[in-house]
Amino acid sequence: xxxxxxxxxxxxIGFEEAWNYRMNFLSEVINMLLLYFxxxxxxxxxxxxxxxxxxxxGSRELMLIGYILWNFSNMAMNTMSSTxxxxxxxxxxxxxxxxxxxxxxxxxxxxxxSFILEVLIIAIILIISKxxxxxxxxxxxxxIIILLITxxxxxxxxxxxxxxxxxxxxxxxxxLFLQIFFLFSCDTVAKTSNKVVIKxxxxxxxxxxxxxxxxxxxxxxxxxxxxxxxxxxxxxxxxIMVFKIFENKAKRDGxxxxx
Numbered sequence: 001x002x003x004x005x006x007x008x009x010x011x012x013i014g015f016e017e018a019w020n021y022r023m024n025f026l027s028e029v030i031n032m033l034l035l036y037f038x039x040x041x042x043x044x045x046x047x048x049x050x051x052x053x054x055x056x057x058g059s060r061e062l063m064l065i066g067y068i069l070w071n072f073s074n075m076a077m078n079t080m081s082s083t084x085x086x087x088x089x090x091x092x093x094x095x096x097x098x099x100x101x102x103x104x105x106x107x108x109x110x111x112x113x114s115f116i117l118e119v120l121i122i123a124i125i126l127i128i129s130k131x132x133x134x135x136x137x138x139x140x141x142x143x144i145i146i147l148l149i150t151x152x153x154x155x156x157x158x159x160x161x162x163x164x165x166x167x168x169x170x171x172x173x174x175x176l177f178l179q180i181f182f183l184f185s186c187d188t189v190a191k192t193s194n195k196v197v198i199k200x201x202x203x204x205x206x207x208x209x210x211x212x213x214x215x216x217x218x219x220x221x222x223x224x225x226x227x228x229x230x231x232x233x234x235x236x237x238x239x240i241m242v243f244k245i246f247e248n249k250a251k252r253d254g255x256x257x258x259x
Contacts, residue, residue, distance in 0.1 A: 006101035010109035018117055029121055036067055036125060040133065044189040048212075051191055057216045060135045065215060066188040066208045068122055068137070072147060073204045074179055075118040076154040079111050080162025080243070081171055097251075111155065143214040146207055146228070153203030153232030159239030163246030203232045 018025060039045070045063025052062060087093035097103055130136040157178075165171050185192050186205040199205045206228045213220045 003101060003105050006099070007105055007109045010106050011113050014110060014113035018113075025117065025121075029124055032071060032121060032125060033128060036064075036129070039063060039067065039189050040135075047191040048187075052212055052216045054217075057137075057212070058135075060133065061137055062212055062216070063189050064129060064135055064137055065212050068125070069147060069150060069204060069208055069211060070183055070186075070188045071122065072115075072118055072151060073154040073182060073207075075114050076111070076151045077158040077161065077178065078175060079114045079155070080107065080158045081165040081175060083107070083110050084162050084165040085169060085171075115151075137215060140214060140218075142220060143211045146210045146214060146220070146225070149225075149228055149232050150203045150207030153207075153228075153235040156232070156235030156237070156239030157202075159236075159243040163239075163243040166243075166246045166250045201231070203228060203235060206231065 040060060040063075043059070045059040045066075048062040048066075049059040057065075084093065087096060096106055099106070126137065161171060161175060161178075164174070182188060182202065182204055184190070185196050186199050186202050187208050188204065192199060194200075206224060210220050210224055210228060213224075
């Protein structure tokens, strides 16, 4: 019961902070809309239609699907590293580790809070996209499940970044590089060459493909789904292990309270 109270309290604190800094939320929505409209103007999704040519979704819808998954993936990837940096800056990181509530419970609460805010942002983008561009997406249960599985893997990558942030603190350039790489190399807004082997190791790539299959055709490849599940679980496992390694090192070196 105490874990649940700690979880809910962390959620409350997160939402209060988001409300107090609501201009940041608004600026994030504006930035995401500007990037989305820029991709539309550049006709970025034209190459995707040839791959899903027998489906009902057009190139803009296919591109929007990838863009939405990319934004959710960024959220999953950034949550841990940004939390570590913010907590270290404010001097509260060490206090969290001294709490009677396990840090894992607090981290999950932070992720859930970030996910809910991201859903609100995506909802705004979908509404504006429908009103001004007549581009809409009808997500089904299968596509939502695929999204959640994808986020498990991307959160694993985020745990790795969070571990690095415990040691280095400032990793903004690394995160920005990964965001750009995932946008243009993981079949997010355009089909990329299969010669980019590393993209196949990223959950976002297969997640993009499966969600598009689900929405466009109404069914998916079960073999691809199994690969996505395994890939995401591997990334999550690696992420937990790497984060624990950096966490233990930071504790030994007494660096949790330093920025």
